[in-house]
Amino acid sequence: MEIFDFYRKDRWPHVFCPGCGNGAVMNCFYRAFNELGLELDKTAFVGGIGCSSRIPLYINSDALHTTHGRAIAFATGLKLAKPELKVVVFTGDGDLGAIGGNHFINGCRRNVDMTVICINNNIYGMTGGQASITTPHEFLSTTTPRGNKEYPFDLAEIAVAAGANYVARWTTRHVHELTKSIKAALQKKGFTFVEVVAQCPTNFGRRNRMADPTQMLEWMRESSIRRDKAKANAVDHVDLNLEGKITVGEFVDRNRECYEELIGVSKHG
Amino acid sequence: MKVAPGEFFLQGNEACVQGALASGVRFFAGYPITPSTEIAEGLAAKLDGKEGVFLQMEDEIACISAVIGASWGGVKSMTATSGPGFSLMQEAIGYAAMSETPIVIVDVMRGGPSTGQPTRASQGDVMQTRYGSHGDYQVIAFAPASVQEMFDLTVAAFNYSEKYRVPAFLLSDAEVGHMRGLLTIPDKLDIIGRKEKGIRRSDEAYDVPDELVRPFPVFGKGHRTMVTGMTHTDNSWIEPEDVKVHQELVKRLSEKVLRNRKDINKWELMCPGSKTMIVSYGSAALGAKEVAASDDKVGLLRLKSLWPFPEEPIAEVARNCDRILVSEMNLGMMYSEIKRVALENGCKKVELLSKIGGDPPTPSEFRHKLREMGVI
Structure with a gap:
């Protein structure tokens, strides 16, 4: 499958800014999906509201572009009503971790079979650069003009604690590792979660002395620390940016029985 | 199933x-x-x-x-x-x-x-x-x-x-x-x-x-x-x-x-042609049913559907009566809509029996209100 069989060329140009990290994630996702030989007509993509949540509408498949924060809840209904569908959610840090936080933790807990890709750009990009629940401490945004006094969520660690079957975090610098993790997530039954720390040069980098996308990628490269090494350093994972580090790697890979199996769901309609 | x-x-x-x-x-x-x-x-x-x-x-x-x-x-x-x-x-x-x-x-x-x-x-x-x-x-x-x-x-x-x-x-x-x-x-x-x-x-x-x-x-x-x-x-x-x-x-x-209002809307009509009509719905209409069944001066239009707003049955009732008593268990929500349609269709007076607190209006409360209105 060529990339423009996968993505809807007739929807180009897309809404993403020059230098946005979404393109890298879309590319990695396409590769993973294609290499696994998955079928578009047997897959549905669900998004909430925000830049990354628009990705489903660019994929040449069934797409449910929903309300802000509720993508996982919509996906839960869709999957349980049509269990033969593979369901993939594209979401962002604000959509998943702030307004949709409750659905996120309960989605991990319930363990309905779906893959959630969260593109975490540490900012509300679509609305013009307000602080999000993953904006690092003391970083600038339009709503934290004196630096962010709050501390960020660690989405991957939340997913681990809440019970997801597979959890990984990478940045857009780690395209090979990311593709591999997306493949693993798509293949595993149950709730799987891949967080990608991605650059938003327009609304995050520009206000934090990284206006050039390459500066942001360099920041990610310098800040990333593999999870096994981070563990050795006894980093507290609840704070993504403690000591200025982004912990990357596979966080969990387990086989809790998924919800559909537990309730013996069969095909309906 | x-x-x-x-x-x-x-x-x-x-x-x-x-x-x-x-x-x-x-x-x-x-x-x-x-x-x-x-x-x-x-x-x-x-x-x-x-x-x-x-x-x-x-x-x-x-x-x-x-x-x-x-x-x-x-x-x-x-x-x-x-x-x-x-x-x-x-x-x-x-x-x-x-x-x-x-x-x-x-x-x-x-x-x-x-x-x-x-x-x-x-x-x-x-x-x-x-x-x-x-x-x-x-x-x-x-x-x-x-x-x-x-x-x-x-x-x-x-x-x-x-x-x-x-x-x-x-x-x-x-x-x-x-x-x-x-x-x-x-x-x-x-x-x-x-x-x-x-x-x-x-x-x-x-x-x-x-x-x-x-x-x-x-x-x-x-x-x-x-x-x-x-x-x-x-x-x-x-x-x-x-x-x-x-x-x-x-x-x-x-x-x-x-x-498609005509396809969707449903209602029950008791004693059509009465000069006083009660318009109500749900449990607020239960007491009114008893009154309309026992008093030939009073009829009832009970709305079984509320939205899309059933203008036609209300207009029909309004054209053929002098006054309407709307009853509902709020401070008058459907009342303003019903009143608008009723007045547009020649009904002279539209009153409200509103009751909140949990109990539906009783038949005696309807009769009390109707006496106040000079109907019975």
Whole structure:
């Protein structure tokens, strides 16, 4: 499958800014999906509201572009009503971790079979650069003009604690590792979660002395620390940016029985 | 899930469960809330994973979102709640209207605002049903007044939601939801199924009723459907900046319901031609029924559907009477709408018997009000 069989060329140009990290994630996702030989007509993509949540509408498949924060809840209904569908959610840090936080933790807990890709750009990009629940401490945004006094969520660690079957975090610098993790997530039954720390040069980098996308990628490269090494350093994972580090790697890979199996769901309609 | 025909002595909420099963519900998501919980409990017992899915979720927003998602999977889906949960659902109700998703929402109304009276009846959500989400849209809402109607109008809500691709509501209340009475389930029911894109049926009932309603593209069937709550064209191009696309879409969403008022609206008329008519609905109409049955000076128009607003039967009644007494269990919500139509159609006086606090107005309270008005 060529990339423009996968993505809807007739929807180009897309809404993403020059230098946005979404393109890298879309590319990695396409590769993973294609290499696994998955079928578009047997897959549905669900998004909430925000830049990354628009990705489903660019994929040449069934797409449910929903309300802000509720993508996982919509996906839960869709999957349980049509269990033969593979369901993939594209979401962002604000959509998943702030307004949709409750659905996120309960989605991990319930363990309905779906893959959630969260593109975490540490900012509300679509609305013009307000602080999000993953904006690092003391970083600038339009709503934290004196630096962010709050501390960020660690989405991957939340997913681990809440019970997801597979959890990984990478940045857009780690395209090979990311593709591999997306493949693993798509293949595993149950709730799987891949967080990608991605650059938003327009609304995050520009206000934090990284206006050039390459500066942001360099920041990610310098800040990333593999999870096994981070563990050795006894980093507290609840704070993504403690000591200025982004912990990357596979966080969990387990086989809790998924919800559909537990309730013996069969095909309906 | 087949429902056995016959006569049963049931609670209103249990009759709703039977109506949902008879309609072919395959997905229910709910969150515990008084006084609607028996509906969730009843469906939890029946939807065991094989016959359909019951899901208790983290909040009412999750419930209605999952219900909409399930509907795009091609199954009939519903939720049931009460005031506070209903308020939480409003954004997604607008999404269902905008994306033209058939879903059924049961609201067993209790006293508000806020936590209010969890165990007591009210009719305070009638305007929230119509206007609760932002923007212009129309919905279909039924108001049962008996155990039998909890069944019949649940079936109607499913049928019309499928027929017109709109969210449909059963606006019950704590009184009707918890009352016990006789339910007759007939041998045969008219059930309208999903009008799927790409499937032609000979059965008339499955045909799209008019050019304003589009066939439904179920997910997973190769339609490559795009569904969005943003302003979109018929083939789901997102066009939030296009004035014409927005006008055409939003007007069509309203028109497809408003133009079919005659098909949707249901009512009961007692002693038509009386010079004084009571107009009421749901449990507020129970006392009025007794008065209209015993007093030949007083008639009753009992609305079994509230939205789209049943202008025609109200206008007809207004043309043939001198005064109207509106009765409802809020401080006058449908009253202003009824008054507008009644005055436009030559009725001279429209009064209100409003009662809040949990008890429906009694026959003696109706008579007291009618004496005040100089009718009896």
